[in-house]
Amino acid sequence: MRLLGVSRATAQRRLRALVAQERLVREGAGRGARYVLPKTRWERAIGGLEEDRLWGDVRPALADLGLSERELGTVGYAFTEMVNNAIDHSRGNAVLVTATASPQGVVIEIVDDGIGVFRSVRESQGLPDDVEAVFVLEKGRFTTQPERHSGEGIFFASKAANCYVLESGRVAWITDNKAHDTTIRLSPEPRSGTRVVLTFVPGKVFVLADVFQRWTDPDTLAFDRTRTTVRLAGFGVQLLSRSEARRVTVGLERFRHVTIDFTGVELVGQGFCDEVFRVFAAAHPEVVLVPTGMNESVSFMVGRARRMKG
Numbered sequence: 001m002r003l004l005g006v007s008r009a010t011a012q013r014r015l016r017a018l019v020a021q022e023r024l025v026r027e028g029a030g031r032g033a034r035y036v037l038p039k040t041r042w043e044r045a046i047g048g049l050e051e052d053r054l055w056g057d058v059r060p061a062l063a064d065l066g067l068s069e070r071e072l073g074t075v076g077y078a079f080t081e082m083v084n085n086a087i088d089h090s091r092g093n094a095v096l097v098t099a100t101a102s103p104q105g106v107v108i109e110i111v112d113d114g115i116g117v118f119r120s121v122r123e124s125q126g127l128p129d130d131v132e133a134v135f136v137l138e139k140g141r142f143t144t145q146p147e148r149h150s151g152e153g154i155f156f157a158s159k160a161a162n163c164y165v166l167e168s169g170r171v172a173w174i175t176d177n178k179a180h181d182t183t184i185r186l187s188p189e190p191r192s193g194t195r196v197v198l199t200f201v202p203g204k205v206f207v208l209a210d211v212f213q214r215w216t217d218p219d220t221l222a223f224d225r226t227r228t229t230v231r232l233a234g235f236g237v238q239l240l241s242r243s244e245a246r247r248v249t250v251g252l253e254r255f256r257h258v259t260i261d262f263t264g265v266e267l268v269g270q271g272f273c274d275e276v277f278r279v280f281a282a283a284h285p286e287v288v289l290v291p292t293g294m295n296e297s298v299s300f301m302v303g304r305a306r307r308m309k310g
Contacts, residue, residue, distance in 0.1 A: 015035055018035070019035070022038060023037075023038070024036065024037065024038070025037070025038045036100070036101075036102075037065075037100055037101045038100070039098045039099065039100040040061045040098065040099050040100070041096065041097065041098045041099075042054065042057055042058060042096070042097045042098075043094060043095070043096045043097075044094065044095055044097075045093065045094055046086060046087055046090065046092055046093055046094060046095055046112070047093070049083075049087055049095065051079075051080040051083040051084045051087060052080060054083055054095075054097065055076055055079055055080050055083070058079065058097060058099060058108075059072060059076065061099055062075060062099060062106060062108070065099065065100075065101045065106045065202075066101070066106065066202040067106055067200060067202050067205065068202070068203075068205075070205075070207070071200065071202065071205035073208055074160050074200070074205050074206055074207070074208040074211070075106075075108070075198070075200050075205065077156075077157070077160060077208055078156075078157040078160045078161055078164075078198050079108060079110070079198065081153035081154070081156070081157045082110050082153070082154075082157055082196045082198070083095065083097075083110060084153065085117070085153060085154070085194075086110065086112040086114065086194065089114070089117070089120055090112040090113075090114025090115065090117075090120075090193065090194060091114045091115050091120075092112040092113040092114030092115070092193060093113055094112070094113055095110065095111065095112045096109075096110075096111045096112075097109065097110050097111075102199075104163070104199055104201070105162060105163075105199045105200050105201035105202065105204075106199070106200045106201075106202065107197060107198070107199050108197070108198045108199075108200075109195065109196070109197050109198075110195070110196040110198070111193060111194070111195045111196075112193045112194050113192065113193040114193050114194060115193075116130075116168035116169050116191075116192065116193060116194055117133075117137075117154075117166060117168045117194045118130035118133040118134065118168045118169055118171055119133075119168065119169060121133035121136055121137060130168070130169045130170070130171040131171060131184060131232075132247060132250070133171075134171065134173045134184055134232065135228070135232065135247050135248070135250055135251070136250060136251055137154050137155070137166070137173070138155075138158075138173070138182065138228065138229065138232070139155070139226045139227075139228055139251045139252065139254070139255070140152060140154075140155030140156075140215070140223065140226050152223055154166065155215075155226075156211060156212065156215075157196075157198070158175045159175075159177065159206075159211050159214070159215070160206055160208060160211050161175075161177065161198045161199055161200060162176075162177055162178055162199050162200055162201045162204060162205065162206075163175065163176050163177065163178070163197075163198075163199040164177070164196075164197070164198060164199075165195070165196065165197035166194070166195075166196055167187075167191055167194070167195040167196075167197075168191060168193065168194045168195070169190045169191060170186050170187045170188075170189070170190045170191070171184060171185075171186060171187075172184070172185040172186075172187065177206070178201075178204075181263075182229050182232065183231075183232070184232055217256070217257075224255055224256040224257060225255060225256065225257035225258070225259075226252070226255050226257075226258055226259070227258070227259040227260075227261055228248050228249075228252065228258065228259075228260055228261065229261050229263075230248055230260060230261060230262050230265050230268075231261075231262075231263065231264045231265050232247075238265070238266060238267040238268075239265060239267075239268050239269065239272050240267070240268070240269030240271065240272055241269065241271055241272060242271045242272065242274075242275040244272055245271070245272045245273075245274075245275035245276045245280075246275060248260065248276060249275070249276055249280045252280070252284070252287060253283075253284045253287060255287060256286060256287060256288060257287075257288045257290070258287055258288065258289050258290065259290050259292055260276070260289055260290065260291045260292070261292055261293050262291060262292065262293045262294045262295075262298050262302075263292075263293030264293075265293075265294075265295075265298055266295065266297070266298075267297055267298070268297075268298050268301050268302070269301070270301065270304075270305070273301045273302055273304070273305035274305050274308070276289070276305070277289065277291075277302060277305040277306045278305055278306075278308055281306075
């Protein structure tokens, strides 16, 4: 009413017309009603699907939602990597893509009906549960098909989006790059297949080259650095055991520089620190471990373990 200078009745009539034309979707009723843009959807059979062709179909709709040409380069990278994963790894029959504008940004969902990403990783590595698979994927440089893939797709897609969600079974791995936070959420009901949610905020989408540069050696240009989030290992703020430490260190031998993030961790035990900073460090002296985000108690225990390394 304020924007167009019309009466309430005229505003309501125009909104009803936009709903009838399927240009808006009404949610709620009465004074609590709100009007949102409809989800645009693309459903494709996985057999014979090529991710670049699907991106060509989706790209114009994302431009209409406010993403710039430069931003679409970053979005296109993450999108095609995730669709390629569905094609090459899901063992499913179909993939469904939706895109919509929300208060959080442009939200893209990619859903397949395959076996599930965490199950795939778990079975290939003989892991006890899906949560262990998150630790493998969080670090990067892992793939179940090393002859065809570098293992970089999920890692860099999770860093390129403003917010990234990877969900399968009862586990959802959430990376919020604005808040510099990552977490695991457990759902009461299992999800079949894999669901990826990519959120991009127009005007705040990362430059893709900057994302890669952060994790690349400036001299060799190799992807040789990573970060592991300690808090995920125990679903809480206290980590005491060697088994929790082994979740943190699994796969770290593939890198040369590792940031171990203790943000949000209140207490660590002697066994945990000994396993990371003495046992793992002695077995892999070529890996530089850099602890960060420590409170005074954690810093003391880490420092004690490192002094006992020799």
